[in-house]
Amino acid sequence: MLKNKIVKVPNMVKTVKKVDSVxxxxxxxxxxxxxxxxxxxxxxxxxxxxxxxxxxxxxxxxVIVRVRPTNEKExxxxxxxxxxxxxxxxxxxxxxDDEQPFFYHGVQQKRRDLLKKPKRxxxxxxxxxxxxxSSNIEVFTNSTxxxxxxxxxxxxCSVFAYGATGAGKTFTMIGNTECPGITYLTMxxxxxxxxxxxxxxxxxxxxxxxxxxxxxxxxxLNPGQPLNLREDSKFGVVISGVKGHKINxxxxxFNLLRQGNKRRTQHPTDANAESSRSHAVFQVYIQxxxxxxxxxxxxxxxxxxxxxxxxxxxxxxxxxRFKEGANINKSLLALGNCINSLADGHRHVPYRDSKLTRLLxxxxxxxxxxxxxxxxxxxxxxxxxxxxxLKYANQAKRIKTNITRNIVNVDMHVDQYIKLVSDLQTENAxxxxxxxxxxxxxxGRSTPEATSASVSCNEQKRSSLNKTHVIEQALVxxxxxxxxxxxxxxxxAFVDKKKVLLEREFQLQSSELGMSVRRKLNNETxxxxxxxxxxxxxxxxxxxxxxxxxxxxxxKEIRTNAEIxxxxxxxxxxxxxxxxxxxIHPELNEINKFAMLEIEAxxxxxxxxxxxxxxxxxxxxxxxxxxxxxSMANLTGSLFLAVGGxxxxxxxxxxxxxxxxxxxxxxxxxxWRDDDTKSHLDSGLSSLTSIxxxxxxxxxxxxxxxxxxxxxxxxxxxxxxxxxxxxxNSSPAASxxxxxYKNPSAKRLALAxxxxxxxxxxxxxxxxxxxxxxxRDRLPGNKTPRPDTxxxxxxxxxxxxxSSRPKWI
Ligand SMILES: Nc1ncnc2c1ncn2[C@@H]1O[C@H](COP(=O)(O)OP(=O)(O)OP(=O)(O)O)[C@@H](O)[C@H]1O
Numbered sequence: 001m002l003k004n005k006i007v008k009v010p011n012m013v014k015t016v017k018k019v020d021s022v023x024x025x026x027x028x029x030x031x032x033x034x035x036x037x038x039x040x041x042x043x044x045x046x047x048x049x050x051x052x053x054x055x056x057x058x059x060x061x062x063v064i065v066r067v068r069p070t071n072e073k074e075x076x077x078x079x080x081x082x083x084x085x086x087x088x089x090x091x092x093x094x095x096x097d098d099e100q101p102f103f104y105h106g107v108q109q110k111r112r113d114l115l116k117k118p119k120r121x122x123x124x125x126x127x128x129x130x131x132x133x134s135s136n137i138e139v140f141t142n143s144t145x146x147x148x149x150x151x152x153x154x155x156x157c158s159v160f161a162y163g164a165t166g167a168g169k170t171f172t173m174i175g176n177t178e179c180p181g182i183t184y185l186t187m188x189x190x191x192x193x194x195x196x197x198x199x200x201x202x203x204x205x206x207x208x209x210x211x212x213x214x215x216x217x218x219x220x221l222n223p224g225q226p227l228n229l230r231e232d233s234k235f236g237v238v239i240s241g242v243k244g245h246k247i248n249x250x251x252x253x254f255n256l257l258r259q260g261n262k263r264r265t266q267h268p269t270d271a272n273a274e275s276s277r278s279h280a281v282f283q284v285y286i287q288x289x290x291x292x293x294x295x296x297x298x299x300x301x302x303x304x305x306x307x308x309x310x311x312x313x314x315x316x317x318x319x320x321r322f323k324e325g326a327n328i329n330k331s332l333l334a335l336g337n338c339i340n341s342l343a344d345g346h347r348h349v350p351y352r353d354s355k356l357t358r359l360l361x362x363x364x365x366x367x368x369x370x371x372x373x374x375x376x377x378x379x380x381x382x383x384x385x386x387x388x389x390l391k392y393a394n395q396a397k398r399i400k401t402n403i404t405r406n407i408v409n410v411d412m413h414v415d416q417y418i419k420l421v422s423d424l425q426t427e428n429a430x431x432x433x434x435x436x437x438x439x440x441x442x443x444g445r446s447t448p449e450a451t452s453a454s455v456s457c458n459e460q461k462r463s464s465l466n467k468t469h470v471i472e473q474a475l476v477x478x479x480x481x482x483x484x485x486x487x488x489x490x491x492x493a494f495v496d497k498k499k500v501l502l503e504r505e506f507q508l509q510s511s512e513l514g515m516s517v518r519r520k521l522n523n524e525t526x527x528x529x530x531x532x533x534x535x536x537x538x539x540x541x542x543x544x545x546x547x548x549x550x551x552x553x554x555x556k557e558i559r560t561n562a563e564i565x566x567x568x569x570x571x572x573x574x575x576x577x578x579x580x581x582x583x584i585h586p587e588l589n590e591i592n593k594f595a596m597l598e599i600e601a602x603x604x605x606x607x608x609x610x611x612x613x614x615x616x617x618x619x620x621x622x623x624x625x626x627x628x629x630x631s632m633a634n635l636t637g638s639l640f641l642a643v644g645g646x647x648x649x650x651x652x653x654x655x656x657x658x659x660x661x662x663x664x665x666x667x668x669x670x671x672w673r674d675d676d677t678k679s680h681l682d683s684g685l686s687s688l689t690s691i692x693x694x695x696x697x698x699x700x701x702x703x704x705x706x707x708x709x710x711x712x713x714x715x716x717x718x719x720x721x722x723x724x725x726x727x728x729n730s731s732p733a734a735s736x737x738x739x740x741y742k743n744p745s746a747k748r749l750a751l752a753x754x755x756x757x758x759x760x761x762x763x764x765x766x767x768x769x770x771x772x773x774x775x776r777d778r779l780p781g782n783k784t785p786r787p788d789t790x791x792x793x794x795x796x797x798x799x800x801x802x803s804s805r806p807k808w809i
Contacts, residue, residue: 061370061399062127064143065091065390067378068168069132074379083378083386085131086123093390094120094383124390126397132378136175140185143371147301148189150369151286152197154297156236158304158363159186162335162392163375164385165275165308172373173280173305174261183257183282183303188250190284190301197288204287206244207253209260212355213278214327220260220280221245229358231488236300236362244285257282265324277324279331279356280305302363306332306356309385331356336392338364343398364399372396428604431611438618487585491578495595498574499602505567506606510613512560515553517617522550636660 067083084092096119128142147157159182161169175181194203209220216226222243232238247253265278284301307328334354341349342365351361363370374393376386526546529539582588640657643649649657 061372061396063372063393063397064128065126065374066130067132067376070379074381079379079381081378082380082383085129088129090125091129093122096121136179136181140182144182144186148193151299154299156300156368158302158368159371160304161373162306163389164382167375167377169305169375170276184254187253191250200291202289205247206285207247208242208244208283211264211278211280213265215355220263277307279307339396343395428608435615487581491581491588494574494578501567501571508560508564515557519553522546
């Protein structure tokens with residue numbers, strides 16, 4: 001099995017058995033073992049291959065071979081035909097079956113003449129093979145026509161004709177008035193498409209026509225000094241100083257082409273009386289603006305007619321013509337080397353060995369749909385040239401190009417970028433201010449961050465505008481800079497890496513933020529826990545869980561911190577590398593400014609995301625605390641009511657309660673049910689706090705008479721085994737306790753608020769539910785009130801600990 005190699009078929013039909021398969025990078029066809037295999041293969045191969053090179057990230061160069069008709073000289077001198085076209089994808093070079101029979105003494109010999117060279121008999125398979133009958137229109141229809149789609153998509157396209165002198169390159173590319181070449185036909189199609197799309201897109205077309213002669217680049221449309229080649233990060237290889245000509249129709253373009261051709265260096269060669277001795281490059285720059293979206297697409301079409309190769313020794317030229325030939329061969333040799341390196345997947349491709357290969361860099365190894373047209377002569381007169389051309393073409397099939405669409409928004413690019421940066425910065429600043437404001441609201445005082453954030457918000461707006469001015473200038477001048485491609489590649493790689501690191505850093509920061517908030521919440525829960533609960537097994541379990549969580553978070557935080565530090569170190573290293581490149585290649589400075597702007601925009605975006613996250617976390621915390629306050633307020637109100645409200649509550653409790661109500665007053669999340677009728681301070685009962693939304697608010701409106709069944713009397717046992725009975729005749733507060741006591745969930749409340757007075761076991765009757773001064777003294781009072789929700793929750797009704805007494809909030 002042969003892979004990616006020229007396949008030798010010793011005898012086309014009869015000996016085809018010897019070949020297992022023909023392998024091309026695109027398809028592999030089993031030749032089988034029968035005599036009709038070639039026909040079978042031809043049939044398979046002649047199925048239409050993907051004619052349209054789709055926009056794909058990775059695609060092979062399309063290689064097309066065109067065999068020209070034999071010329072007068074070849075016919076007259078009866079040169080043998082060494083190329084046999086099998087079908088539209090396969091040809092055999094120097095086939096065996098065309099061998100002349102060998103006679104000895106009048107008898108045909110089975111063995112051939114041993115003095116004769118053995119037949120090469122090599123089968124080649126290409127994307128397309130055109131025989132000597134094919135017209136330029138046919139070639140166009142099956143090759144470059146499909147490129148128009150790619151161009152409209154914003155992809156670069158390139159077509160180059162390769163072959164020996166007189167093989168038909170210029171005829172294919174340029175043609176003549178009667179038979180225009182594929183350049184004209186492609187342009188005509190392009191204009192057709194332009195007209196079709198004129199309602200949706202605005203087009204701008206510009207052409208240049210240059211030649212590379214003796215390693216000098218010359219403008220064929222504006223003769224003058226030789227030009228320089230340079231590489232541009234946006235446009236790839238560009239010719240500095242070349243003048244572009246705007247064109248409006250294909251005829252205008254054809255006139256320019258003709259005009260340029262007249263200036264092209266031509267000298268007669270053995271094979272061609274009008275041989276082109278230079279490489280000609282006709283380029284069309286297309287800019288399309290999609291009317292609706294203002295999206296701008298750029299594409300470059302390069303049509304390249306290479307100079308024909310010649311075997312120097314056979315020409316016998318001296319002087320200028322020899323130098324000319326040597327230069328052509330040198331550049332074609334460089335092209336051959338590039339093709340070999342690319343096909344073999346080498347990292348280093350010697351593009352810089354000649355002007356031609358520098359020019360073709362995009363077409364061969366860059367962002368381009370490329371078609372190589374290998375022109376060959378069918379006659380044995382050009383045996384070696386044809387064989388070499390076919391070998392190169394076969395190699396070129398293996399080259400892959402990376403294609404991306406050139407979608408840029410030229411008109412709006414700078415503006416959009418500037419706007420993006422300034423928008424992000426402004427949003428970032430206002431978010432910071434908002435967060436600081438929220439923080440200050442939560443803490444109940446204005447924080448320095450809140451003030452500085454609002455100041456910095458305006459400063460950032462100003463600084464972003466200044467920065468964008470610099471960048472705008474950088475972008476403009478960037479286009480004029482000559483940039484070394486290798487350093488540019490390294491530079492881009494470093495910048496990309498930096499972006500990746502930056503993104504990671506912010507991911508880590510975001511998770512660190514989440515963890516720190518969780519840690520804070522854990523601590524708060526723990527603090528609450530120690531206030532409210534007694535040392536119950538549940539409490540211990542919760543504590544244990546909280547501890548474990550805290551440890552996990554701590555470990556994770558340590559790891560995250562370490563990763564952030566490591567990440568920052570790498571970023572500093574990268575900055576160093578970028579600075580080094582900029583030192584050596586100051587031409588990259590402008591591009592760097594652009595890249596830094598991109599990074600800044602990214603940073604702003606990430607910071608904004610972080611701010612948003614922080615804001616959300618603060619809001620969540622705020623809401624949770626509001627809820628907590630709601631339930632506390634409810635409970636406090638109920639407790640106050642239970643101890644007799646304004647009438648019976650001890651003075652200090654009343655005072656504290658009123659203070660508390662005053663604190664709550666005016667807060668958005670709290671509403672006083674009887675606010676609209678009279679001041680909540682009027683009476684302890686009437687100012688009972690009640691959250692409108694609180695679902696479990698069972699407290700009744702002020703002074704509402706509570707009806708108790710006369711039969712109901714409750715015996716309440718306090719934690720000190722003191723007991724008393726509440727009946728209909730008890731005070732309203734006690735009645736409420738009694739009513740609440742009917743509900744098991746309110747048992748806790750009843751126990752908590754029951755006046756702790758020793759009851760005579762005999763009478764078991766409280767003194768009408770009213771608190772005496774003695775009772776009052778027994779209530780936890782003015783000292784440091786501490787709530788004991790263990791009792792509130794009814795978890796442990798009896799305890800010896802003094803700290804477990806009910807505390808007032
Ligand atoms: N397919 C074709 N059909 C008819 N004539 C052709 C064809 N191809 C080439 N010719 C003729 O062969 C001659 C040489 O062709 P052309 O000038 O295109 O060769 P070339 O490869 O460009 O040579 P060079 O490299 O020397 O410029 C021309 O007279 C051209 O008209």
